[in-house]
Amino acid sequence: MHHDFSLADFAIFYSPVFLNHDTGQIHPENAGRLTAIVSALKAAPWAEHLDWREPTPADQRPVDREIVAVHDPGYIEKIRQFAADGGGYWDGDTAVSRQSYEAARLAVSAWLDGVDYVLQTGHSAFALVRPPGHHAIRNSGMGFCLFSNAAIAAHYALQQPGIQRVALLDWDVHHGNGTQSLVEANAAIAYCSLHQFPAYPGTGRSTETGLHHNVLNLPMPPGSTSADYYKKFDQQAIPFLRAFNPDLLLISAGYDATAADPLASINLNPQDYATFTQFALRVTDKILFGLEGGYDYKALSQSVVATIGARLGLT
Numbered sequence: 329m330h331h332d333f334s335l336a337d338f339a340i341f342y343s344p345v346f347l348n349h350d351t352g353q354i355h356p357e358n359a360g361r362l363t364a365i366v367s368a369l370k371a372a373p374w375a376e377h378l379d380w381r382e383p384t385p386a387d388q389r390p391v392d393r394e395i396v397a398v399h400d401p402g403y404i405e406k407i408r409q410f411a412a413d414g415g416g417y418w419d420g421d422t423a424v425s426r427q428s429y430e431a432a433r434l435a436v437s438a439w440l441d442g443v444d445y446v447l448q449t450g451h452s453a454f455a456l457v458r459p460p461g462h463h464a465i466r467n468s469g470m471g472f473c474l475f476s477n478a479a480i481a482a483h484y485a486l487q488q489p490g491i492q493r494v495a496l497l498d499w500d501v502h503h504g505n506g507t508q509s510l511v512e513a514n515a516a517i518a519y520c521s522l523h524q525f526p527a528y529p530g531t532g533r534s535t536e537t538g539l540h541h542n543v544l545n546l547p548m549p550p551g552s553t554s555a556d557y558y559k560k561f562d563q564q565a566i567p568f569l570r571a572f573n574p575d576l577l578l579i580s581a582g583y584d585a586t587a588a589d590p591l592a593s594i595n596l597n598p599q600d601y602a603t604f605t606q607f608a609l610r611v612t613d614k615i616l617f618g619l620e621g622g623y624d625y626k627a628l629s630q631s632v633v634a635t636i637g638a639r640l641g642l643t
Contacts, residue, residue: 337451338640339379341438342366346458349431351423356591356623357472362458365619368629374642381445383438383455386430391437398480398510400467407432407474422469432459432474439481442616446576447488452639454581454632455618462504462580462620463529471502471529477618478580479510482517485576492516495574495611497565498523499604500582500620501592503532503545507580512538518572520544520565522557524585524592544568550593554600557585561607569611577608577615583622583631591623598630602638615639 347359369378386392395404410418411429418424435457442453461478463471482494496511498504498521508531511517523532525547532545546560569577583601585594608615617635622628 337379337449338377338636339381339442339445339451339453340369340456341381341383341441341453342456343382343434343438345434346431348425348427349459350425350427355423357458357460357621359458360625361622361628362456364625364629365456365632368633369636372633372637374637374640377640378636381441383434383441386433386437389437389440391433391440394440394480394484395433395436395475397483398466398476399464403467407469418469422472422474424474428459428474435459435461435477436475436480439477439616439618440484442618443481443485443488443576446614446616447485447491450614452613452615452617454636455616457619460582460620461618462498462500462507462582463502464506465509470506472621473506476506476510478504478578479507481578481616481618482511485578486516491575493518493572493574494576494578495569495572496520496578496580497569497608498580498582498620499585500580501585501589501594502528502582502621504580505529505531508532508536508543512543515540515542518542518569518574520546520568522546522548522560522565524548524550524552524594527592542572548594551595553595554597557596557600558603561604566607566610574612575614577612579608579615579617580620581617581632581635582620583628586622586624586627586631588624588627589622591621598627598634601631602634605635605638609639
């Protein structure tokens, strides 16, 4: 039977468990980010077309096996114990609470569920999770991140039937140093990042091209605008991703490049993410979005609404 694209086929993988990753009220990466996004999505004009799904509990699928495929087992055990002991600051800016380890495992599970959903239905999904992931490296969390959600999802996707190549697009304002470090040696994974430079974490120069020319970094100077980004997407990012011809596109969807964001100096507006999504659709329809950064509640939630609206064809 021919399946017409139904608007209801956009899944949001979300759980209140993600709110239990308690970073404290003054930490920019706090639970209010998710409650703001959830409220905005439920108020969107196309809200009835969203399929809200609880991620598979981490003990009901082999999440740990997928995490250990990417992260050092010693680090995984240390972060588990650190949370069990009550948490604290893992590094200068990465807060961990008693329930953070379980939230991080469930965030990985949500990304894996998202991969399954996109591959099984051909429609898109959004892993609405925290903690974020793209700064986490093999043997440590950093930059608000504990596990490298996107890299774990990419490696997992390659194990699925008929999947030969997976691409990652990272539009967070910070370079995904962790993602890059965990995929750049794999010729079956491409990574493309647009990010402010110079900025945290200091990586992501255009000279970093991966071991198989499978990495494209597009550093953006502070003050860059929508027009600057559109040009990079049109002339470099999308041609690179199309040439790679992925069977699945994972988007590290960070929304901290808006002018309102307190942690960076790029001047995008929320509606630009609708355009970025339309650019991404030139690569493939099979897209999984997963939340990374974005710290101004209003700009963040409007940006997520713009992204999903564009994927539904309703912006």
